[in-house]
Amino acid sequence: MTRAFDAIIIGAGQAGPSLAGRLAAAGQQVAIVERHLFGGTCVNTGCKPTKTLVASAYAAHLARRGAEYGVMIDAPVRIDMAKVRARADKVIMDSRNGVEGWLRNMTNCTVFDGHARFESANTVRVGDELLTASKIFINVGGRPVIPDFPGVDEVPYLTNSGMLKLDRVPKHLVVVGGSYIGLEFAQMFRRFGAEVTVVEKGLRLVSREDPDISDMIREILESEGIHIRTSAECITFKSHPDGVSVGVDCTEGAPEIVGSDVLLAVGRRPNTDDLGLDTAGVAVDARGYIQVDDGLASSVPGIFAMGDCNGRGAFTHTAYNDFEIIAANLLGGAARKVSDRIPGYALFIDPPLGRVGMTVTQAKATGRKLLIGERPMTHVGRAVEKGEIFGKMQVVVDAETRKILGAAILGTGGDEAIHGILDIMNVDADYTELQWAVPVHPTVSELIPTLLNEMK
Structure with missing residues (x-):
């Protein structure tokens, strides 16, 4: 029937x-x-x-x-x-x-x-x-995605689903994949007390971001004791008495990492x-x-x-x-x-990254004449008051159309503050509409008009 x-x-x-x-x-x-x-x-x-x-x-x-x-x-x-x-x-x-x-x-x-x-x-x-x-x-x-790495089928591993079932803190968590999912789990389990190593095939973490943002993300994680291994071109797995041995063909560092647990976070x-x-x-x-x-x-x-x-x-x-x-x-x-649709997203490490639109690298590739504004979080009062001064604010504008092409806020409240820029982009307004806004003090968002006024 x-x-x-x-x-x-x-x-x-x-x-x-x-x-x-x-x-x-x-x-x-x-x-x-x-x-x-x-x-x-x-x-x-x-x-x-x-x-x-x-x-x-x-x-x-x-x-x-x-x-x-x-x-x-x-x-x-x-x-x-x-x-x-x-x-x-x-x-x-x-x-x-x-x-x-x-x-x-x-x-x-x-x-x-x-x-x-x-x-x-x-x-x-x-x-x-x-x-x-x-x-x-x-x-x-x-x-x-379960990558076709040599030995991956011969060892126990976790995905994001398995990580949520853990009722213990791993002794040493090896995270394979240096993007959103992998980095969030890396930081949270480091803060829970695990030793953590992140292994990334690419040259840098979160490769879709500008190199300076990527470098800052690495600095944030390393400041908390997370080990970062990039350029891991050949990743292999094999059993080890203490857990899993992860082979990494990196440009520097030991060729092998032994972890009690392995998280695979290389995509979906x-x-x-x-x-x-x-x-x-x-x-x-x-x-x-x-x-x-x-x-x-x-x-x-x-x-x-x-x-x-x-x-x-x-x-x-x-x-x-x-x-x-x-x-x-x-x-x-x-x-x-x-x-x-204006693409916007966030990386929820601490401090978080809020991103909308183009990166500076992408904007430069268009050949447009650009205006770029930057401000380190050390110069943002709200960040200083909270004692959370990692990161920076960044915006890129088309100098001729005066439209915002993209922005990144890596820092405390960045995942929320980015929406002020996202909203202006959604209504297709000139960046000058934000220059005379009177935002609440003390906030991260209050620096957006300043950021736009200091572009060059």
């Missing part, structure tokens, strides 16, 4: 439930299919739990620094990792249950538990059920390989990402892809924006496009 719906949504991550809510409120009959955990990556293995752990690690770090602030803690700081994990688990469960409960009680929405596979361009099988709809939305997210891949996309005729690229146009439509009329699986953004906020674009276009008669 085939059950007919107006829309089928595959996956209950960041975009799927919100779209279900909008379609159902418009009177459409919606089927939403989830094979595992409601809430997707963000709720279960990404933003929610990791930022909870980051907060616990920050509390430990600040406690150790108490004497700098005149706060005397006589006993050594002790980490109860079981309680740290329990706190993160509660955040996960509260969020997951909230999403699931919302969907199961939603009028005009039917929840199906199971794995969805296409049987045609408008039909999906979930177990013994056949579902059909004129519009199908894919929101299946992604999972960690889309969960599109077992959906029957070929049966439906949906085109994917060489890495498995569903190919979509500017309105997030796939190669098959009526099938759309949202979130990590479409390769057009790897963040919770871009997945949610995918939902906003589709809902506005289908229900509101708009013509919103992915290409209009």
Whole structure:
């Protein structure tokens, strides 16, 4: 028996439930299919739990620094990792249950538990059920890449999911991968008390950033005792009595690192390989990402892809924006496009990096005449008052159009302060609109007008 719906949504991550809510409120009959955990990556293995752990690690770090602030803690700081994990688990469960409960009680929405596979361009099988709809939305997210390093299949390793299940502090954590996920876990577990080594194949950490920002990030991590090994061209693994031996062909340093635990954080891949996309005729690229146009439509009329699986953004906020674009276009008669999205993101080490738009390197490559402003966090009153002076503020502007091309704020509050610039870029306003703003003192954001006035 085939059950007919107006829309089928595959996956209950960041975009799927919100779209279900909008379609159902418009009177459409919606089927939403989830094979595992409601809430997707963000709720279960990404933003929610990791930022909870980051907060616990920050509390430990600040406690150790108490004497700098005149706060005397006589006993050594002790980490109860079981309680740290329990706190993160509660955040996960509260969020997951909230999403699931919302969907199961939603009028005009039917929840199906199971794995969805296409049987045609408008039909999906979930177990013994056949579902059909004129519009199908894919929101299946992604999972960690397991690199084909020699010996990787012969040793135990952790991914971001496994790290969240630890109720102990590793003796020596070796993090393979020097970008967002790897660096956040590296710093938090160092603050929990582990020895930590980061191994990165590239010449520097977070290679998409400008070299000066990358160097500052390295300085921040090394100041806390994290070992950094870059240019690791040949990474190998083998068992060792003390855990895992990680071979690194680096330009300097010992050729082998022995860790009690290894975290693989070298990227993610889309969960599109077992959906029957070929049966439906949906085109994917060489890495498995569903190919979509500017309105997030796939190669098959009526099938759309949202979130990590479409390769057009790897963040919770871009997945949610995918939902906003589709809902506005289908229900509101708009013509919103992915290409209009201003890319912004953050690296949640401490202090965090807030980034929007182009790097200075990217801006220079365009050949434009530029204005560039920079200010070290040592010259930001709020950072000095908090005793958190690592990093800097940076902005790059097109000198002729007077439009901001990009900015980075690496420093305390950088993940929040960056939104002042992001908002100006979103409304396509001249940078001069910010020059005469009167921001609140004392904040990091108050230095943005100063930064713009000092460009050269």
